[in-house]
Amino acid sequence: MTAMEFLMLTKGPLFQAALAVFALGLLARLVEIFALGRAHNYAAPRGNAALGGLRTMYKRFEPDPGTFKAAPFDVVVGMIWHVGFIVALLLFIPHVELIKSTFGIAWPALPNPVVDAVTAITLLGLLAALVHRLAHPVKRFLSTTEDYLIWSVTFLVMLTGWLAYHRMINPYPLALGLHILAAEIFLVVLPFTKLTHIFTAFVARYYNGAIYGRKGVQS
């Protein structure tokens, strides 16, 4: 297979397939969660559950000062690479074009050198996160194969993207194809692993906020 055939394969049928698996899997997972439902709560509420839920969806982006003090590395590195990942995903011009063509919506993007720098920082952040996972007693204790799997999948997407941007893999169709393939692996793996947290974290935060919001506490 030539590099161009590989690129066409990843851009064409594989992309469609990955997108299909992703959409199907993710929605299935989400609906599966919601379908479980919740028991009716008979206790008289103190506060507004829905409002609390919505607030917590946002609030958990800000770490509380105590957690920052206890685990500054987690907070800073975690924040950096998550933001970096999202910036690279949503604000890189080729990605904006891709989203525009797929969903018909578009937004302003960042200059390439900015995304490049953000990506480099994100890669370093991910490496640091891995080292931390291997070194920190709690993280090492908790970590399963799946945790390392999703790290690898995430890292590969970023790495191949960065290498393709810098044209460090030749010829370019191969570089781009590898990046697209990595993204497809990411999409396919997402619904079936804890990568779903990208979406379910907001559901979880909502429930957390609603449970506490009902009791009058902003969690």
Add this chain to the structure above:
Amino acid sequence: MATATPQRPQGQSMPTPQPTLGESLRRNGVSRRGFLKLCAATASLMALPPSMAPAIAAALESARRPSVIWLSFQECTGCTESLTRSFSPTVENLILDTISLDYHHTLQAAAGDAAEHAREEAMHANAGQYLVVVDGSLPGPRANPGYSTIAGISNYDMLMETVADAAAVIAVGSCAAFGGLPKADPNPSGAVAVQDLVKDKPVINVSGCPPLPMVITGVLAQYLTFGKLPELDEYNRPLAFFGQSIHDRCYRRPFYDKGLFAETFDDEGAKKGWCLYRLGCKGPMTYNACATMKWNGGVSWPVEAGAPCLGCSEPDFWDAGGFYDALSVPPGNSGDMLLAAGAAGVAVGAGAGLLARSKTKSAAKQHQTVTAAELEQKL
């Protein structure tokens, strides 16, 4: 230039050993300075650094004219048009005068049986030495040969017969090199590229739709000069011309790096000459020499004219997504598929969720009340 193409008199047998290029130049009264100039221009033509000129001079001095047979199959004659519009007639003529273009059914004066006879004769006389240039793709061995024939001979038969005793094959244009437009989806004629059929001879691909004229002559010049095949990339294209991407050599590259893009063909960015990536430029994945050699005698080239690179020198570029869609945009309609898959996901999830829910419900039904009495048994 084309009219200057030499036609060997009919029926004449193989001539006595031809003079070298150096000899024939001197015989024509070309001075040493003229020769130096020719070498400098040839170096430029071959995309070699000027410092290679002495080596070129030494090589050209003893170069002998090779015989060339040019076969045109499923093509639009664009490649020939490109070649005949080369901008530097002097150098061009010298190169083409030096080769012996023994068969080219668009350019040659002979027609019909005489033309075919010329081809057969050249093959016979120069067995193992001649070059075959092909433009156009051809119906593959399993396709209906009737899609393209010349003088009642199928393209496939003619190619295989002609190539049998060739020294090398040069596939000129994206059709010959990769199948091109005829091979584009759904490929009704079963078109294939030359390299799909010729496995036992070196094949040099000079892709492009059409290729830069200088690249065509440059490859010929290289063969003529050094008598050997140039270094090739993974698509068998000469690295000298196809070693770098349009993107890497594009004068608009700084705008890409700064993130300045034209978003429509008439916006401020387009007027200021910003990067055309978002307008579908395939420069990043396209390997060709347009950005430096340019077209029309160095006047301009597509990107300089404000048009995104179509990626015409790459395999299957017709099927590689819309010409005006950004490189990152996949071909096909993902949106509808996404909706369908999403709907299926909702259905699957609802099914799975309801099953799970019924599991909690049946668990609740099977609930055995914990009582103090039974707890007491544990103490």
Add this chain to the structure above:
Amino acid sequence: MASIGDIPVKVEGEPAAPAEYGNALPVLSQVRHALAQLTQGGEPTQIDLGAMPFGPGDEDRLMALLGQGEVTASVDALGRTRIQETAYSGVWVVEYLNTDDQRVALHLEIDTVPRLLRSQPEDLSDALAALNTLLAASLDQA
């Protein structure tokens, strides 16, 4: 063969001033480097400007930066070749033209004298032989 300039095109309004794409300065610094090499080790350099990814205006800008020097020469062999010394001694613009006066190549040469201007060794011996023949014939006549 008609040149592209012969195609009748009417441009309405003033043509826009060519933008400058910033590729002149890198070449200039390459020239500076080559000149330093020439000064230190006597090693000449040739730069093929045809291989530069110039945008519209870049070449004009480079030429304006290099300026004009004292020497202008023309070589008539297989068409004209224009040779122009720049304002910087040792930096030469060499433009090769074909018999139709179209540019075939554009080089910068960083050297004490451009190669093409020098008499070539092979031509020297030919010249000597020719002179000998001429003298012999003249002496015979005399």
Add this chain to the structure above:
Amino acid sequence: MTEAVLTPGADLPESGADESAGSFSLARGLNALREEMDAPVASFFSSCIHCGLCATACPFYVETGDPKYTPIHKLEPMRILWEQEFTFWGKLKGTLREKLPLEKWGLDKLLAGKQVTDAMLAEWEPLLYDSCTMCGRCSMVCPVGNDIQYMIRKAREGQVASGHSPEGLIAASVRAVNTGSPMGLKWKTLEVQIKHVEQSTGLPVPIDTQGADYLVLLSSMEIINFPEYLEALTKIFDHAGVSWTLSTQCFEATNAGIQIGSKDIAATLVQRVVDAAEQLGVKNVISPECGHAYTAIRWEGPNAIKRAYPFKVFHIIEVLDQLRAEGRIKTEGKEDDRLSMHDPCNLARKSGVIQQQRNLMDLVAEEFVDLKEHGKMQWCCGAGGGVSSNERAEDLKLAAFKKKKAQIEEVEPDRMVTMCATCRTQLEEGLEEHTMDIPVVGLTELIADHLVDKE
């Protein structure tokens, strides 16, 4: 089938009462866990990426440094069950394991699924009970928003049903159901104390007063360790002119069922409170200075008995602050030493009563200083959630207290104030263990001490 159709749902045979302890089984435990699965649990388990930040919020991990005390790890059996039975991916894996010769293909390890076994539940018992007070601090810090405490409470249902709950809590539950008090306290004992209060205050303690505004509940621990509470309450209510009563039918507010994690036991105990309140026709029920009792009656109770109450439930601190706001509490003088406060988890973080106690402190304290992390981010004393009733957890309980101790040392108070008998006992014992001379007082008593004498 016919029977099932005729008696839909509810009337399945009550199996517990007459069966032996052998009826607690893995199957019953797993069934109990299945009952507890809901959308929040599924979203929580889907979201955990093992960042381990919950560990930094847990006093048991912070003070021992043992990774097994990481809160989310305590839920591993429940997570395994969820993944296997409540995700299509898990079910698919299960089916593949069953139907395909994975071992032949060398894929058995890849798709290997851990099984929840009886041994596993036994192993997790100390993690779920001894090293967790269900304080909910982890639920506040989890970046993806997992309410871990919510799940711990649910996981304990499975532990009880599988027979893997601590002896101390079982005993407390049995006593609570059988005698009306987890400590086996009878009304007679309380009656003696009531007499004593009436004598020392000269005020009547109303008992079984029909139609009173407030039904006052107590906790056994208060009755035994802190008899001052009832006296203080009597004085304040007399002072503010509150119509209140005790009930002979039910005086105990605490709920061992909540702690051990049995909604059945919890329902039995809550039902007694509801019956007493409904019989007396009170408008409000007051939960005493006890944390989990408030959670039990206020939040879990209605769900345990599956209906809303015809009365409102308040913690005593809420009532006092209401009276203060209405101007019905007149105080004089203030404590002049440096006072700090411990928020009980159940009251503050888990119930939203945070400002009220501070309003009351302003009333009676000259120099009140909050611990650095307080309110919803307070640190647990280490004794709640049944840990104090679980003798096996004694060492861990004291270890966890070190976090509280460090917090107290930071602000160097002369005395600590709190409003939960369990917290108060733990603070007293813990401070004594570390030979720190910092007395602990209940907020209600502190208010009572400063009431303006009636004319």
